[in-house]
Amino acid sequence: MSLLRRWFDPLRSRWFYQKPMRQVVLSTEHGLSIHLRLDDVYSYLAVQQLPELEEILSDELKPLKVIISSQKAEPPNDMSQVEWQNYCLNDAQILSKQHRFSFHETPEQPPTEAIQQAETILRNTPLRGQDFLYLLEDVFHMLWQKQYGKLRTLYAMASRHHPAQDFPERIFNDDAVLASYFELSDRKYHAVDDLLRLVRRLKQQKQLTGNPIFLINHIDWREHLISDxxxxxxxxxxxxxxxxxxxxxxxxxxxxxxxxxxxxxxxxxxxxxxxxxxxxxxxxxxxxxxxxxxxxxxxxxxxxxxxxxxxxxxxxxxxxxxxxxxxxxxxxxxxxxxxxxxxxxxxxxxxxxxxxxxxxxxxxxxxxxxxxxxxxxxxxxxxxxxxxxxxxxxxxxxxxxxxxxxxxxxxxxFSNVLEDQYKSENDDSNDEERKM
Missing domain, CATH: 3.40.30.10 (Glutaredoxin)
Structure with a gap:
């Protein structure tokens, strides 16, 4: 290792550690945006928080900009597309259980036809603001809860009665997106994992009008879930x-x-x-x-x-x-x-x-x-x-x-293991009572 790196790294690390946290105030000039993909399961979890988030954003950050991409990024760590999809579905199921998101018991990737119909609905709707965010959430529910009949009905209405809309806060593009994320002043925040970090940032900059309640079962550092x-x-x-x-x-x-x-x-x-x-x-x-x-x-x-x-x-x-x-x-x-x-x-x-x-x-x-x-x-x-x-x-x-x-x-x-054991013990106890 070079002498420069051996001596400079510790000086640089000390400087980073000692400087005040969150010293820089992020610019709100370009507002707050969220990047989604209709076939991304993390986007499905993210949209379930958007109406509540938009409701407490300051006027300076409204409307929340929604950017929907049709292009997948390459999976990380040399994973195949199938491996990445399987991982995402399993991980999202875990997140949904922990944080009480709505989620299908047996999730699967939506078919291409359904995704195309969903995009047409969202392109054509004249709804804006929170009304659009509620529609966005409903459309994701239809895609990921396998409600394809509802989706086809809504698609037929949207394609017949409305042309494609052009709103600055609603963008469709083909940027490569791996998983949903928020963007504020060129900084990216994972849509689920970094949601609390984003909210803390917005609150610190006085960009929220109310107290957010997100990820209610979040376990913070140095706080134990099991104390009994x-x-x-x-x-x-x-x-x-x-x-x-x-x-x-x-x-x-x-x-x-x-x-x-x-x-x-x-x-x-x-x-x-x-x-x-x-x-x-x-x-x-x-x-x-x-x-x-x-x-x-x-x-x-x-x-x-x-x-x-x-x-x-x-x-x-x-x-x-x-x-x-x-x-x-x-x-x-x-x-x-x-x-x-x-x-x-x-x-x-x-x-x-x-x-x-x-x-x-x-x-x-x-x-x-x-x-x-x-x-x-x-x-x-x-x-x-x-x-x-x-x-x-x-x-x-x-x-x-x-x-x-x-x-x-x-x-x-650990908590789930205890819960399963208690359920099993109660079931065994009930069986014994019925036998008696």
């Missing part, structure tokens, strides 16, 4: 196990591992397993976003020194040189040295110091590249679009999810 001692004991007794597949050059891996280890593992008696991955070039990250996440998760993140491909191999060698039962703690300390102390593991002095700190007498002779490639294959089999990848096993079931955006699923799954 008896319920907590029941989860701990199930010995949950969590696998983490992490890219060592990715700062989100440090934030996630540190948060889970510090806040969740001991609390719920989770047995952690860590699987480092080959270098994926994820060190070109958004510094301000990572800094903001560290403040929200209360995980230290400065000063740091971004690992190169060579450094990640050295980090993995240290990891595999400690006994297996000590590896989670070792990875925690390795990532901590990199992301909070500015240590460069490709620099011999830093490497040797951490080797002594970990009490490693002899480095492993294993083929580290082969070990990382084995982990890559295991991770790819999970078919997830982003890192880190997590697999939680509890009560005979396995649950796979990814990224810092889905850490809340750990506690949500």
């Amino acid at each position: 001692a008896e319920e907590l004991n029941e989860i701990q007794a199930l010995d949950p196990e969590l696998d983490l597949y992490i890219a060592l050059e990715d700062p989100i891996s440090w934030l996630l591992l540190a948060y889970i280890k510090e806040e969740l593992a001991n609390y719920y008696n989770i047995h952690l397993n860590v699987y480092p991955l080959s270098y994926h070039g994820r060190d070109l990250f958004d510094w301000s976003l990572a800094t903001r996440l560290s403040k929200r998760t209360e995980v230290t993140f400065t000063p740091f020194c971004r690992p190169t491909q060579s450094a990640t191999c050295d980090m993995a060698r240290l990891f595999y040189s400690v006994p297996e039962e000590q590896r989670v703690e070792a990875m925690y300390r390795i990532l901590q040295a990199v992301w909070t102390k500015g240590q460069d593991m490709s620099f011999k002095a830093h490497f040797e110091q951490l080797k002594r700190d970990l009490e490693i007498n002899e480095l492993t002779h294993e083929d580290i590249t082969a070990k990382l490639q084995e982990n890559d294959i295991l991770c790819e089999m999970k078919s997830q679009p982003d890192f880190p990848v997590l697999e939680l096993r509890i009560d005979g079931q396995s649950y796979v999810f990814n990224s810092l955006y889905r850490v809340w699923m750990i506690e949500s799954i």
Whole structure:
């Protein structure tokens, strides 16, 4: 690693961390817009929030601009279109259950004919403002709830009685859109995952006229869903196990591992397993976003020194040189040295110091590249679009999810497991009563 990067990274990270959060006031000159696709399931979840959001927007941001694209972006992480669609449907089903969105029990992609009919309805309607947003929500319901008869009826009326409309707040284009997102002053916010962050931004800039109530079952950082001692004991007794597949050059891996280890593992008696991955070039990250996440998760993140491909191999060698039962703690300390102390593991002095700190007498002779490639294959089999990848096993079931955006699923799954157990116990009790 170059001397410039080794010394400049910690200075730059300290500057990002120390500057006031949300110092810049985002311009509202171009208003607030949401980008949708009719065949995007996240768009379906997003439109269910739009009438309520538009109602409390300041006049400066009204009307909410709706941009509907007909073009899909390429799936992330080398996933096929089928893999991406299956992932999205499953993920949206989880989000709908957690946040009480309307959703079909067996969702599927709407057929092309239905999408074309829906677009004609939305192009031709003279409705504007909230009336249009309610129609937009209804049309998405028809598409994703398989109400194709209603859709055909509405399409027949729209195509016969109204020509295509031209309103500045309603745009149809072919921009490549992967999943629905909001846009404010050139900043993008995932339509579901970043909704609360967007709302906080709008509230901070006094662009809301009322208190928003979105994602009512959102689990915030450092807040536990399960606090009852008896319920907590029941989860701990199930010995949950969590696998983490992490890219060592990715700062989100440090934030996630540190948060889970510090806040969740001991609390719920989770047995952690860590699987480092080959270098994926994820060190070109958004510094301000990572800094903001560290403040929200209360995980230290400065000063740091971004690992190169060579450094990640050295980090993995240290990891595999400690006994297996000590590896989670070792990875925690390795990532901590990199992301909070500015240590460069490709620099011999830093490497040797951490080797002594970990009490490693002899480095492993294993083929580290082969070990990382084995982990890559295991991770790819999970078919997830982003890192880190997590697999939680509890009560005979396995649950796979990814990224810092889905850490809340750990506690949500625990809650659902308890609920299912209580239902099963009640059913057994009722059966016994009927027999008597």
